[in-house]
Amino acid sequence: MIDKICIIGVGLIGGSFAAGLKRVNQVKTIIGFSRQESHLKKAQEMDIIDAYSLDIAQALKQVQMVIIATPVNSFQAILELIKPHIDESVIISDVGSTKGSVIKIAKLVFSQMPARFIPAHPIAGKEKSGIEAVDAQLFNHKRVILTPEENADAQAVDILSSLWRSLGAKVEIMSDTKHDNLLAMTSHLPHMLVYGLMDYLISNNPNACRYAAGGFKDFSRIASSDALMWRDICINNSKEIVKHIEGYQQTLEKISNLIKNNQVQALEKLFQEAKSARDNWLDS
Numbered sequence: 033m034i035d036k037i038c039i040i041g042v043g044l045i046g047g048s049f050a051a052g053l054k055r056v057n058q059v060k061t062i063i064g065f066s067r068q069e070s071h072l073k074k075a076q077e078m079d080i081i082d083a084y085s086l087d088i089a090q091a092l093k094q095v096q097m098v099i100i101a102t103p104v105n106s107f108q109a110i111l112e113l114i115k116p117h118i119d120e121s122v123i124i125s126d127v128g129s130t131k132g133s134v135i136k137i138a139k140l141v142f143s144q145m146p147a148r149f150i151p152a153h154p155i156a157g158k159e160k161s162g163i164e165a166v167d168a169q170l171f172n173h174k175r176v177i178l179t180p181e182e183n184a185d186a187q188a189v190d191i192l193s194s195l196w197r198s199l200g201a202k203v204e205i206m207s208d209t210k211h212d213n214l215l216a217m218t219s220h221l222p223h224m225l226v227y228g229l230m231d232y233l234i235s236n237n238p239n240a241c242r243y244a245a246g247g248f249k250d251f252s253r254i255a256s257s258d259a260l261m262w263r264d265i266c267i268n269n270s271k272e273i274v275k276h277i278e279g280y281q282q283t284l285e286k287i288s289n290l291i292k293n294n295q296v297q298a299l300e301k302l303f304q305e306a307k308s309a310r311d312n313w314l315d316s
């Protein structure tokens with residue numbers, strides 16, 4: 033059991049992590065730190081955190097672990113803020129949606145990657161943000177990717193993995209480059225597609241959505257996600273996101289040509305393969 037953890041940014045993900053840890057009784061004391069006292073007060077009232085402080089020195093006093101759960105562009109400022117108040121024994125981790133940029137920033141702030149900084153990314157979330165959307169079961173049966181560097185402390189990896197597993201998560205270790213490439217396809221690209229779709233619709237006919245069915249509602253759900261968070265993800269994984277947008281444009285071009293040339297068999301084959309791939313994924 034861990035004595036004391038500090039969570040920086042007690043919103044959807046930081047709050048759900050804290051609420052989950054409380055549920056499974058894995059940490060004695062959870063301290064919250066954030067910019068807005070109202071969010072922290074609410075988190076304490078909801079019994080998600082035990083205490084909070086707006087003073088970073090106070091929030092980090094005697095902690096064994098710090099989890100950064102703010103939008104990824106804020107990481108440099110946060111690492112600079114916490115650096116004077118933690119020693120090498122403290123495990124640092126995060127929940128950011130991009131990993132290469134987090135490692136780059138950590139190396140910049142600390143001169144080298146601290147051995148007990150273990151980057152992490154839970155592949156679970158919602159289009160809603162903030163403390164009101166917290167769900168203690170959010171990570172149950174979901175994957176969490178850790179991207180430790182070569183010098184990572186094995187004990188720190190074990191402790192962090194055990195914490196995520198105690199929430200029901202399936203922990204997987206991979207390189208930050210593999211993570212950023214994969215997540216650009218499975219998470220970042222779908223968000224770009226749907227932002228593009230909404231933009232396309234609004235500019236063609238602002239009333240078009242009135243005539244949309246359930247499929248549009250399912251597909252467009254993630255356009256309701258937090259705009260600042262997604263701005264930050266794009267800035268921090270730009271190369272991979274652009275690469276996959278361009279790859280996808282070629283696929284759209286291929287489909288467009290099949291339709292134009294009335295290639296009905298090829299179209300049906302493509303749709304059938306897409307259906308099988310999705311159905312198999314759902315069953316796995």
Ligand SMILES: NC(=O)C1=CN([C@@H]2O[C@H](COP(=O)(O)OP(=O)(O)OC[C@H]3O[C@@H](n4cnc5c(N)ncnc54)[C@H](O)[C@@H]3O)[C@@H](O)[C@H]2O)C=CC1
Pocket residue numbers: 040041042043044045046065066067068071101102103104106109110127128129130153154155156157158159160161162163258261265
């Ligand atoms: N929303 C999602 O579905 C998922 C998000 N993530 C990642 O988790 C992180 C947090 O996202 P959410 O929990 O959705 O956001 P959120 O908006 O629900 O919570 C973020 C919290 O951080 C605080 N904050 C923002 N900037 C700060 C700063 N400079 N200093 C201190 N506190 C600050 C905010 O006041 C808020 O309480 C992001 O890096 C995101 O990429 C990862 C997986 C899923």
Ligand SMILES: O=C(O)C(=O)Cc1ccc(O)cc1
Pocket residue numbers: 128129154155156157158159160219254
């Ligand atoms: O709302 C959804 O379905 C999401 O896709 C949530 C999400 C957002 C960002 C991540 O890094 C991981 C998961």
